Amino acid sequence: MTEALAVEDLVAGYSAAPVLDGVSIAVAPGTITAVLGANGAGKTTLLRTISGLGRPRAGQVLLDGAAITARSPEDIARAGIAHVPEGQGVITELTIEENLRVGLLLRERGQRAAALAGTYERFPVLGDRRRRLAATLSGGERQILVIARALLTAPRVLLLDEPSLGLAPKIVAQVMDLVRQLRDDAGLTVLLVEQNARIALAIADQGLVLNLGQVVARADAATLAADEGLRRHYLGF
């Protein structure tokens, strides 16, 4: 079976100190892959290079077997990859509904109203305040908004960068539950970057550990979570 998303020997950053140093990843359709590692391991750069915000020096990115390497971010989004960047990317000057509508611009006109209504039904917290500025939302609500907005582009692959950052534990659990549902109900393929390895591995199918731009471990999620040495060296729990 073709991988939904494949990264082959990706290299990024300056040659003297590459941020990504030959990273390869294969993500099967309908699965969650957790990318773990400390600050500076290259996790964010990996997502930025996949989504076109950063340019690779070498290597390939394949979506459903087709190369999308180094295309523009807008083309990659149109091909079916939705990247929710770290620090959330809520457009605070726009209302909640306007934020969602930016995600809908990719869709055919006839589908937009129904998709928006579906989003409000699923996330009442957004529907209730659709006319308010997005700046008025709390951190957890903003995370819901950016994920909902990414889903409105009808992606085949979702890239999530540190969705737990700065959120209270209870909210983190809700966000992770949502990601799990997206896989279970909609068959979405997810690449989940997290510093919080414990919560990421709890919902992931497989995981890999990045260190200084290289993959130092990869296995199914349960195996990684049980590996004492890895936990102590790289994952910190």
Next chain:
Amino acid sequence: MQEFLEFTLGGISTGMIYAAIALSLVLIWRGTRVLNYAQGGMAMFTTYIALIVINRTGSYWLGFVVALAAGLLLGALLERSVVRPTLRRPPLNAVIVTIGLLIFLEGLAGIIYGGQYRSFPPAYSITGLKAGSVALGISRDGLFTAGAVLAAAALLAVLFRYTPAGLRMRATAFSPDVARLLGVRIGRVLTLGWALAGLLGALAGLLVTPTTFLYPNSMDAIFVLGFTAAVIGGLDSPVGAVVGGLLLGVALSYVGGYLGSDLVEVAGLAALVAVLMLRPSGLFSATSARRV
């Protein structure tokens, strides 16, 4: 009291011209973070085009429409050809390129049309209107000027607020990377912004030139005052551009009326310096919170 009314209404109609220039600068600044020093030169050039069409056909309105269309095209063309390559480079590159464009356009106009002052017709009578025996300080043409710029600003507001193209422009202005990640082709958005700015500049040129004559440098002083209006309002606020234009127009009209017309340009520059020193982000800047 009558003088006050006269100066106020006169200030509003010139203020709307500053507002049009300010709006065009804001449109470009929001999209590309480039200050377009060639805006006045572009407006001068499209006004020459209007004059040629008017002289050939005898129709003011045909010249008017052709000039607006030329502004639209010129804006799009310049963004695609010479501005786009500077956007990934240090900001100073874009500054130099737009100043170069200004010099180029003024030189080209001098070569094609010569340097002499030409008169340019107003849309309507420039004789001051009176209410009974009271002079109002504004002419039919002044009313048209204010109405035309207000209509353009209102259309822009509708475009921004209620259309997908406007949503793309706002998303791109506030968060270009987020917009791209959601599939917005920001290159096209930037071209549209420059095209609309070119149109607004052309409108300002058509409206102001009856009072200044047309020559290759005829828009220079108006550009400086339009820029001042944009800075007063905050360079990324369309509402601020209009309010800034009105404030500046009325204030300069009082200066000219009560203190002497020699002082108008000095006062305009003094206002620019004062705003930059006291409140450099302007009165209405939408992104001041973001920079904290």
